[in-house]
Amino acid sequence: MTKAIRIAETGGPEVMKLVDIEVGAPGPGEAQVRNHALGLNYIDTYYRSGLYPMPLPAGIGLEGAGVVTAVGAGVTEVKVGDRVAYCGGPVGAYAELRNMPAAVLVKLPKKVDFETAAAMMLKGLTVQYLFRRTYKLQKGQTILFHAAAGGVGLIAMQWAKALGVTVIGTAGSEEKAALAKKFGADHVILYRKENVPERVREITRGAMVPVVYDGVGKDTFQASIDSLQPFGLMVSFGNASGPVPPIPLTVLKGSLYLCRPGLMPHTAKRENLVEMAADLFRMVGSGKVKIEIDQRYALADVVKAHKDLESRKNTGSSILLP
Template identity: 55%
Template sequence: MAQAIRFYETGSPDVLRWEEVEVGAPGPGEVRIRHEAVGLNFADTYFRTGLYPAPLPAGMGVEAAGVVEDVGPDVTDFRPGDRVTYTGSPLGAYSTERVMSAQHLLALPDAITFETAAAMTMRGLTTAYLLRRIHPLRSGDTVLLHAAAGGVGLIFTQWAKLLGVTVIGTVSSEEKAEIARMHGCDHVIIYTREDVATRVREITDGTGVPVVYDSIGKTTYRSSLDALARRGLLVCFGTASGPVPPIDAMELAVKGSLFVTRPALADYIADPAERAELAGELFDHVAAGRIGIGINQRYALADAAGAHHDLESGRSIGSSVFVL
């Protein structure tokens, strides 16, 4: 019998339940997957708390890697035994096995382990669209990245260096600052000690940066705006501290004709061809060792509540995975 994490009401991590589930056979266009590793992402907490609505009861998680066990009618791109990874699918990745649509799957190169895939598919594709789709970055540009020691942050910094981009990163502690530096962050601001916008202006000789990448939201929104150069772009791609406040259009004009966008990964991987292109570039970098994926926390899937507590308390560094 397969097992899975499910929740019947929104709330704290304690609403998560470890249960036996019936998986069944794949239908048309579907596959049955045996998971080897499951990704833990901050977005998972948004579903659990109700910030992202989901019909209840529901499974949890949108990212995992494993082996195809069976395929249903009309599935031509995959067969039993194939190594695969995925992200952005319907909830249910926190499970030992599941049936899902084959359209969400990506073939996993042999050079990338299941744990690495589970740690990087969502974060890596997020980094891919941030760096390759949102703004036309050029070698020599300087950007500000919040949460530089987080799962996305460590991948982002390494990829940005490959593009010749200088990264100013924010972190909460000296420990996280050292990790960010080890992954190529050029300037690290410990926001608990320093004013972020002031330091960015000092580093950029008063100009500010053309782009700020902000996954924190409510508590960093103001400093992000103040760190931007004239006609700069604020990319709000997460809300770890809560939603950003209402946007005052006139304030954007006063601060230098600024731009604000709130992108979602789903809209950058909805087209299969674009998803394949972004994933291909990501997988090539990782397989070749140009981008390293550090896994700093591993949990048993049954301990999902504890993992969520760690994630929301800020104790996690880099990527986390559930191992099966």
């Protein structure tokens, strides 16, 4: 028997229950992983609330790091004793022990500990695909990145700085603005108090930006669109303030581009996952990107963890400890 979080219905944080479950031997193509640390991500709240539908009852969580304790038939990607991390489906990471497809596991370099891995895989790979695959940033460009002091944001600030990119970040408080600047933001706009497009226009001397990365959603969508230069790209990759409502195509002003990317399609092929993870490990290993873990919770305190996450008062990365 092992401890795991399960939900029988969608709703608020209280629907999550810590229960005892039995974990059998891994099946063909599967590996059994004893989790040492788990990632806490905003996408977890989408599954819990029902925004992202899934069959119930179900586990929850997408990210973790631990040790392989058993492998099923035909597994070649990992072996017993390997230190591994993961950040993709299937859901069910909030557990002490789990069976999962071996193909989604990546081996950890010796210098990366379990807590760092659990805090960085989903967020770090998100930044990797945003900056290197969705829109390939070039030295000297200026970008707008919302929620600059969040878990994804702090990694993005450092990665952009390493690429020689000027970053205009947004934040909801003076404290978060200071944190974003500490991690590399060149300018920070307080989006609750300031007019974002006007400030972008001032900072860029009227040029605006070629790309906006927006993980906030409903509250910032129009400001993001209005901050783009002609033929600019609006990258809407999250819904922290709620999903963007339906919009007319005329919002694109005849020349703008809009995309709604996600991590899972980018990592669906194992060769892409391994390549992207290697890029992330290089950035972290070089010291150019440091992973800030600002909140740690016991797995039993997952309800409080989700409440804190949804209050948007957290900074940096958060992890659960089984």
